Amino acid sequence: MRSQSMPPKTPPAHGFSPSSPVDRRIPEISPQVARQAVAWLIDLQAAGTDAALHEGFDRWRQADPAHERAWRHIEAVNARFGSLASPLGSALAQAALTQPASPKRRQAIKLLVGALFTGGTLLAAHQHTPWPVWVADERSATGERRRLQLADGSHLLLNSDTAVNIAFSAKTREVRLLRGEILVDTGRDEAYAPARRFVVTTPHGELAPIGTRFAVRLHADRTRLDVFAGAVEIRPAGDQHSQTVAAGESAEFAEPAVLATGRADEDRIAWQDGMLVASRMRLADFVAELDRHRRGRLHCDPAIAELRISGSYPLAEPERVLEALRSTLPVEIHYVTRYWATVRPARPG
Amino acid sequence: MSATHPVAELYTDHHRWLHAWLRKKLGCTDQAADLAHDTFLRLLNRDEIPPLSEPRAFLTTVAQRVLSNHWRHERIERAFLETLAHWPEAIAPSAEEKASLIETLVEIDRFLDGLPSVVKRSFLHAQLDGMSHAEIATELNISLSSVKRYLTRAAAQCYFALAVD
Numbered sequence: 001m002r003s004q005s006m007p008p009k010t011p012p013a014h015g016f017s018p019s020s021p022v023d024r025r026i027p028e029i030s031p032q033v034a035r036q037a038v039a040w041l042i043d044l045q046a047a048g049t050d051a052a053l054h055e056g057f058d059r060w061r062q063a064d065p066a067h068e069r070a071w072r073h074i075e076a077v078n079a080r081f082g083s084l085a086s087p088l089g090s091a092l093a094q095a096a097l098t099q100p101a102s103p104k105r106r107q108a109i110k111l112l113v114g115a116l117f118t119g120g121t122l123l124a125a126h127q128h129t130p131w132p133v134w135v136a137d138e139r140s141a142t143g144e145r146r147r148l149q150l151a152d153g154s155h156l157l158l159n160s161d162t163a164v165n166i167a168f169s170a171k172t173r174e175v176r177l178l179r180g181e182i183l184v185d186t187g188r189d190e191a192y193a194p195a196r197r198f199v200v201t202t203p204h205g206e207l208a209p210i211g212t213r214f215a216v217r218l219h220a221d222r223t224r225l226d227v228f229a230g231a232v233e234i235r236p237a238g239d240q241h242s243q244t245v246a247a248g249e250s251a252e253f254a255e256p257a258v259l260a261t262g263r264a265d266e267d268r269i270a271w272q273d274g275m276l277v278a279s280r281m282r283l284a285d286f287v288a289e290l291d292r293h294r295r296g297r298l299h300c301d302p303a304i305a306e307l308r309i310s311g312s313y314p315l316a317e318p319e320r321v322l323e324a325l326r327s328t329l330p331v332e333i334h335y336v337t338r339y340w341a342t343v344r345p346a347r348p349g
Numbered sequence: 350m351s352a353t354h355p356v357a358e359l360y361t362d363h364h365r366w367l368h369a370w371l372r373k374k375l376g377c378t379d380q381a382a383d384l385a386h387d388t389f390l391r392l393l394n395r396d397e398i399p400p401l402s403e404p405r406a407f408l409t410t411v412a413q414r415v416l417s418n419h420w421r422h423e424r425i426e427r428a429f430l431e432t433l434a435h436w437p438e439a440i441a442p443s444a445e446e447k448a449s450l451i452e453t454l455v456e457i458d459r460f461l462d463g464l465p466s467v468v469k470r471s472f473l474h475a476q477l478d479g480m481s482h483a484e485i486a487t488e489l490n491i492s493l494s495s496v497k498r499y500l501t502r503a504a505a506q507c508y509f510a511l512a513v514d
Contacts, residue, residue, distance in 0.1 A: 034509035042500050045475060046482045074508050077460075081476060083453050088442070090477040092450060096428035097458050097473065098466045296479030339479025 029070045036060070037070035044336055051302075078337060085338035139163040140180070142295050143316070145271065150175075153187025154198070159217075159271050160293045160315070173198045180292075181217040183269055184209065186230075204254045205236040212247075215269050222254040226264040234258070276313045276321070283307040283329070287343050294318035296339020304331055304345050355398040359408065360389055367408055374416060384419055388412045418455075425454050460507040471496055472503035 040057050061067050084093050140146040140158040148156040150166065152173055158164065162180025173189065173196050175182070182200075186209050189195035200207040200216055204223040207216060212230025216223060225232060227245050235242040238256030245251045245261070252259045270277040276293070278286055284305035291298040293315045307329055313321045322333050325343065332346045364385060371381035388411050392398065401407050429451055433442075442450060461469050470489055474480040480488065482496045489496075505511040 029509065031509070031511055034511055035505065035513070038501055038504045038508065038511075038513075041504055042497060045500070046497065070509075074504075077508050078476065081453060081457060083446075083449055084457070085477050089450065090473065092429055092432050093454060093457065093473050093477055094470065095432040096425045096454050097461065098469050297481075337476055337479060 029066060029073065033064075033066045033070045037067070037074055040071075041074060041336075045340065075335070078335075082338060138166065143293055143318075145274070150187065152189040152191070152196070152198075154189075155185040155187070157183040157272055159183070168196075170196075172196055175200045177202045177216055177218050177223075179218060181215065181271075183213075183215045183272055185213050186211060203237070205234060205239070208233040208235075208242075217268075222252050222259060224250065224252045226250045226268055228264055228266070228269075270312070271315060274315050276315050278309050278311055278313070280308045280310055283309055283325075283331075283343070290315075290318055290321055294339075296337070296341070298322075298340075299342050301342060301344035304329075304343065307331070356389060356392045359392065359398075359401075359404055363404060363408055364389070366405065367412060370409065371412060371416070380419075384412070384415050387415045391415060418459075421458060422451070422455055425458055426451055429454065457507075461503060464503055464506060467491065468499040468503050471499040472507065475500055 040060060043053060044057060061071055083089060138146070138148055138156075138158065140160060140162045142161045144160060146158040146162075148158065150156065150173070151168060154173070156164065156175065159181035162182060163178040164182060165176040165178060167174045167176070175184070175198075177200060184200065186198050189198075198209055200209070202216065202218050202223040204218075207214075207223075207225060209232045210230050212227065212232060214225060214227045214230075214232050216225055225234060225245055227247050227249055229247050231244050231246045233242045233244050234251060234253055236253040236255055236257050239258075243251070243258055248264050249261060250264045251261045267277040267279060271293075276286070276289055282305060284300045284302075286309050287298055287300035290313075298318075309325070309329065311324075313324065315321075322341065322343070325331055326333055326346075330346045331343050334342045334344055336342070367388060368378075368381050368385045371384050372378050375381050375384070388408065391411055391414075399407075429447075433447075461472065464472075467489060471485050471491075474485045474488060475482075482493055482500075485491075485496045485500075486493050491499075502513045505513040
């Protein structure tokens with residue numbers, strides 16, 4: 001079925017012609033099976049967390065030992081590329097393998113390297129993405145945390161993979177959270193008397209702080225607020241009323257109402273110190289959190305979603321955190337590519 | 350096994366000639382000696398040598414491969430050092446890491462040999478940067494369906510030496 005998209009072709013002859021490629025065909029893998037394996041690889045890369053596709057893939061893999069062999073062969077070749085799976089390795093590969101040397105290219109390399117190293121020591125390959133993607137005023141790459149000082153003296157700390165638009169006018173100071181999570185320390189806005197209104201907006205509503213320190217996290221279906229000093233007035237979209245959340249409190253809201261309130265959780269902002277702190281956290285939530293800080297994609301098999309985990313983990317080293325998971329819980333890490341991994345139940349034996 | 354190994358025979362009869370042939374290509378007698386050596390090593394590693402009516406044509410064919418491998422290595426090493434020169438020293442790889450990175454680059458280069466640049470780029474972004482198809486499409490300014498086609502083509506060749514349209 002999967003091979004239909006790719007009509008069978010005669011593989012290149014190999015033998016003694018100097019132009020023939022190095023033979024990587026393994027005798028016991030037919031071209032048909034090889035094409036299917038490739039089609040699965042590409043579909044899986046495209047699909048991300050699509051559970052049905054993963055199930056289909058598992059069925060294909062188990063259907064025939066030849067399928068399993070073909071897949072293992074792909075994994076083995078990928079493992080050989082391991083040493084290049086870093087921003088440096090990737091830049092080297094792109095430079096060495098894809099273009100002839102020329103002065104223009106040298107210039108391009110300079111620019112590329114310059115781009116990789118602006119904005120901190122934590123680098124991310126996505127920082128050299130062309131401009132049109134970066135429509136947001138300010139953003140942080142995956143694995144990066146950025147501190148911004150605004151014109152009014154406020155400080156914004158952007159967590160990994162976060163985007164904000166900043167619009168200051170004569171009357172208001174607006175920070176629009178487009179993606180991710182921010183920690184805000186509002187400034188006094190001394191150039192204005194009285195100080196202009198400060199407001200954080202998300203698709204789910206508005207947050208108006210009153211001399212304060214607070215964290216806002218944008219989820220797909222809701223916004224979460226934790227207040228650590230002062231107070232924040234929230235008004236969910238489509239709601240006439242606002243509600244005050246005081247220091248030490250938290251709230252979650254979406255259109256058209258506040259969904260829940262509770263205590264502010266300092267552990268939730270341990271990321272400002274580069275840590276992920278868990279206290280009997282669901283494994284699925286833990287993995288989702290780690291995924292935000294790690295390049296590539298990471299999922300958690302639903303079968304182990306409810307396992308609990310506690311401890312402090314360094315966000316700068318997600319691979320080591322995964323290693324630690326493997327040694328403390330009955331799980332294994334399955335890598336589809338270097339950057340794309342699934343945490344799943346350990347297989348017996 | 351026969352009394353004289355076929356490679357030994359080739360060596361005795363044609364080694365000097367091969368060395369001269371390589372020297373002409375490379376312009377350096379030491380490099381030519383190294384590559385002549387590599388050529389015979391490559392023959393020794395083969396399971397069998399076909400019966401030869403034209404031993405020198407055969408040797409030239411094998412030596413061509415050794416030569417192109419040598420040039421590939423040189424080209425990649427040059428690009429590597431050029432890129433590295435612009436990289437902050439703090440994270441520069443050690444000499445051993447450099448050697449192993451170059452080896453890996455040479456290997457991938459061979460795996461992806463002959464593919465258009467944009468196909469290689471797509472593949473490297475997917476495998477080494479973990480980029481999604483959409484991110485690759487944006488990065489290279491190509492359509493999503495092209496990304497899929499390119500990745501399929503690169504993977505078929507890289508993993509299984511298969512040609513795919």
